[in-house]
Amino acid sequence: MSSRPHGGVERNVGYHNELDDTVSSSEVQAKLHAEITRTIGKQLFAIRDRSEIPYVEAVILETLRIGSNVPLAVTHFVNEDVSFRGFLIPNGTTIIANVTSVHHDPSVFPDPFAFRPERFLDDSGRILQASEQVIPFSMGQMSCIGESIARIELFLYVTRIVQNVEFKLPAGCKRTTLNGVFGITYRPEDYNVDIAKRNLKI
């Protein structure tokens, strides 16, 4: 299979979505901060600490799921006839993977439009297998080459930011929708936030 070229804008978009969901839910933010405070306080996180703070992982997973930053992945085309589940896909056919649809399948993710990080945690707070159904980087040989670095960056970025600052919607502002701006990437509409430094004496 061959790919059609695309730009590399999903990185900022992914991180923007991450902030977006954190801002929208003060409850999620408070839980994130509590978990970070309990495990490492104000020290710098290392990637090895990841398993210690599964709620952070769950928030990142849920953001990648609901945000589906690259909603239709990258288009590919088959460069020979392919037989797939009884269908013939002729040489030259364009293939579009609908990542958003996968992420909103109610049989896999009940109440799929609700932002609910707990769906990825078991009763003892560990990450569930369901996390493997989240495929923001697509799948297979042509999947995102930056997946590992993106996952590490997201973890370090979210923990460091939540450790140090708190996001609030300005007085009188209310985000009532998760609708965003659709393109090669999907991103939240612009809106204002207040950012307050946290008291770092933990």
Ligand code: HEM
């Ligand atoms: C949240 C962050 C990111 C998301 C959601 C994301 C998602 C994706 C998706 C869905 C694809 C298409 C895969 C396919 O064709 O099936 C892709 C391709 C690609 N991504 Fe990412 N990506 C992210 C971050 C990054 C980063 C940090 C880098 C580089 C350091 C990167 C580099 C690439 C490249 C080079 C391709 C094209 C691969 C190819 O066509 O051979 N991505 N990405």
